[in-house]
Amino acid sequence: MGRIQLLDTATANKIAAGEVVERPASVVKELIENSLDAGARSIFLRVENGGKDKITVGDDGEGMAEDDLLLAFQRHATSKIATAEDLHYITTLGFRGEALASIAAVSKIFICSRLKESTGGLALRLEAGNVVERQVVGCSRGTTIEVTDLFFNAPARKKFLFNTSRETAAISEIVHRLALAHNKVKFTYYSGERMLLSTPGNNSMLEVITAIYGYELAEKLLPLTFEDGQYLIRGFISPPTVHRATANGITVLINGRFIKDSSLIDTIRAAYGSRIPRGRFPLAVVELRLDPGTIDVNVHPQKLSVKFDQPELIHSFLNKALNKALSVSGTAANYVPSIKFTERKNDRQELINSNDSQDQMSFNLHTGVGKPKPVSQPKVIHEAEELVHEDKSQPHLPAMRVVGQFQAGYIVAEAGDELYIIDQHGAHERVLFERYCQENKISYSQLTVPQTITFTADEAEYLVNCIFLLQKFGFILEHFGGNTFLLRGVPEFATTADGVTILRDVIQLVAAGKQVREQELKKEMLLQLSCKGAVKAGQYLEAAEMENLLRQLANSDYPYSCPHGRPIIIKLTLRELQKLFLRQE
Numbered sequence: 001m002g003r004i005q006l007l008d009t010a011t012a013n014k015i016a017a018g019e020v021v022e023r024p025a026s027v028v029k030e031l032i033e034n035s036l037d038a039g040a041r042s043i044f045l046r047v048e049n050g051g052k053d054k055i056t057v058g059d060d061g062e063g064m065a066e067d068d069l070l071l072a073f074q075r076h077a078t079s080k081i082a083t084a085e086d087l088h089y090i091t092t093l094g095f096r097g098e099a100l101a102s103i104a105a106v107s108k109i110f111i112c113s114r115l116k117e118s119t120g121g122l123a124l125r126l127e128a129g130n131v132v133e134r135q136v137v138g139c140s141r142g143t144t145i146e147v148t149d150l151f152f153n154a155p156a157r158k159k160f161l162f163n164t165s166r167e168t169a170a171i172s173e174i175v176h177r178l179a180l181a182h183n184k185v186k187f188t189y190y191s192g193e194r195m196l197l198s199t200p201g202n203n204s205m206l207e208v209i210t211a212i213y214g215y216e217l218a219e220k221l222l223p224l225t226f227e228d229g230q231y232l233i234r235g236f237i238s239p240p241t242v243h244r245a246t247a248n249g250i251t252v253l254i255n256g257r258f259i260k261d262s263s264l265i266d267t268i269r270a271a272y273g274s275r276i277p278r279g280r281f282p283l284a285v286v287e288l289r290l291d292p293g294t295i296d297v298n299v300h301p302q303k304l305s306v307k308f309d310q311p312e313l314i315h316s317f318l319n320k321a322l323n324k325a326l327s328v329s330g331t332a333a334n335y336v337p338s339i340k341f342t343e344r345k346n347d348r349q350e351l352i353n354s355n356d357s358q359d360q361m362s363f364n365l366h367t368g369v370g371k372p373k374p375v376s377q378p379k380v381i382h383e384a385e386e387l388v389h390e391d392k393s394q395p396h397l398p399a400m401r402v403v404g405q406f407q408a409g410y411i412v413a414e415a416g417d418e419l420y421i422i423d424q425h426g427a428h429e430r431v432l433f434e435r436y437c438q439e440n441k442i443s444y445s446q447l448t449v450p451q452t453i454t455f456t457a458d459e460a461e462y463l464v465n466c467i468f469l470l471q472k473f474g475f476i477l478e479h480f481g482g483n484t485f486l487l488r489g490v491p492e493f494a495t496t497a498d499g500v501t502i503l504r505d506v507i508q509l510v511a512a513g514k515q516v517r518e519q520e521l522k523k524e525m526l527l528q529l530s531c532k533g534a535v536k537a538g539q540y541l542e543a544a545e546m547e548n549l550l551r552q553l554a555n556s557d558y559p560y561s562c563p564h565g566r567p568i569i570i571k572l573t574l575r576e577l578q579k580l581f582l583r584q585e
């Protein structure tokens with residue numbers, strides 16, 4: 001007796017209609033999800049020409065009975081839900097019952113399937129959704145499906161497919177995410193004769209990450225585990241020294257389903273705050289488990305997004321979990337990038353970062369990602385607070401002995417068998433930033449002659465509302481009328497000119513929002529104050545000043561990057577040096 005039944009029309013209509021098959025990658029996603037829903041332990045995928053010519057998926061799942069196999073290709077045929085009520089509690093990946101029907105409608109299909117308990121299987125051939133051949137066959141347990149000539153009868157859609165490498169890349173992205181979400185299942189993925197991925201299927205997320213991103217990166221990752229009554233999170237995230245130009249390395253899994261939710265990605269990015277440069281993204285695999293009754297998965301035809309009953313709770317939970325994983329405990333090994341010299345073919349010595357890998361995952365001393373592109377306004381507004389909560393017990397850097405200053409911009413120091421180079425401006429900026437974050441009020445010095453400053457109407461409106469707030473940052477301001485203000489005091493360390501520049505810069509940045517948001521104003525203000533207050537590059541420092549700065553830096557909460565996310569400190573190990581002098585292999 002078959003288990004598939006047609007949904008009643010009302011239920012069927014409740015399921016939002018939509019395009020399931022957009023490109024080869026969406027076919028791959030649906031087929032693999034079916035294999036996973038069928039309880040497969042091992043899934044094989046081969047794509048030819050970016051999936052445009054052929055996609056083969058084989059599994060060792062439960063298989064289908066004859067009548068089910070025929071029914072499976074009808075729209076709204078599913079074994080996964082029976083009534084609209086079931087939509088509220090979905091635990092399978094599929095439930096809409098439209099993938100096979102949609103795929104079959106625009107391709108040629110060969111499928112054979114055998115139930116565990118039966119001796120033979122059934123094979124079908126379909127063209128544009130019609131069965132053209134049917135045969136009882138001997139086949140191995142499970143289901144194998146081949147989709148050829150995608151969009152052969154839909155030339156308009158075929159035209160919009162990209163070249164092979166781009167379609168293959170889209171498929172790989174899907175396969176990676178599915179493999180990450182299902183690390184109990186063994187995935188083998190070929191493009192033509194080339195094996196692109198093989199995972200062990202031994203329930204280790206880290207091993208899947210290793211298979212996808214390589215050992216060098218995987219061993220640097222920080223584990224993520226966190227739990228409260230309602231939610232459970234686990235996964236791996238990159239340390240702040242490893243970051244990428246896009247958010248593609250962020251995988252969010254919710255109850256085993258990967259989703260594309262930009263607000264969750266924003267939250268993950270925001271947790272890194274200023275620890276990585278603006279405009280760069282961490283690598284993260286974040287798996288959230290929560291009561292399926294509290295999310296709606298039926299909000300996207302490709303099931304790529306979900307709706308939460310209480311989104312704020314999820315975001316704050318995620319934020320807490322990431323902060324815990326990122327809070328630095330003792331060891332600096334993961335956080336201080338080390339300099340490595342590799343020999344290139346042209347025999348030139350090049351300076352590269354040890355964290356760097358083929359796809360530009362980390363900052364690279366050579367390409368100077370250290371100069372991040374200015375991005376509009378930072379979204380992180382809680383950062384000033386976060387920093388204060390970190391563990392203060394132990395210095396995060398070793399005690400260093402100052403060797404000297406290089407080019408009046410860099411402090412050269414040593415500790416044990418490591419040589420450190422520290423950007424003096426960034427280091428001081430970090431120290432001041434953290435100090436200001438903790439201080440409630442910044443002292444000001446009174447100007448002997450008050451300065452009049454005129455702003456734009458928008459800025460003036462904003463300023464009127466934050467005159468009191470600005471006093472906390474050492475700006476004593478009085479509304480003179482219209483768009484003009486009298487500046488009577490500036491932060492203690494600043495000259496009048498510096499004070500005016502800081503005030504103008506900050507107000508220009510934040511006034512666009514009109515409404516005064518204290519956290520945002522505070523963050524921009526503290527960034528500017530620490531930047532202007534810090535020693536400049538080109539400034540000669542006495543040994544005692546450098547020692548003092550390094551001591552303060554070692555005791556700061558996050559001594560590895562400046563508040564704008566540029567690295568502060570790099571090291572060269574004795575071993576690397578010995579290698580250069582050919583004293584060691």
Ligand code: ADP
Pocket residue numbers: 004030034035037038059061062063064072073077078079080093094095096097098099100101142143
């Ligand atoms: P859905 O997955 O939303 O139920 P599909 O169109 O993807 O809809 O599949 C229809 C039905 O076919 C599924 O409900 C399932 O019973 C069956 N099916 C599809 N693929 C497989 C497979 N690889 N192994 C076993 N059963 C399958």
Ligand code: MG
Pocket residue numbers: 030033034093094095097099100
């Ligand atoms: Mg399905």
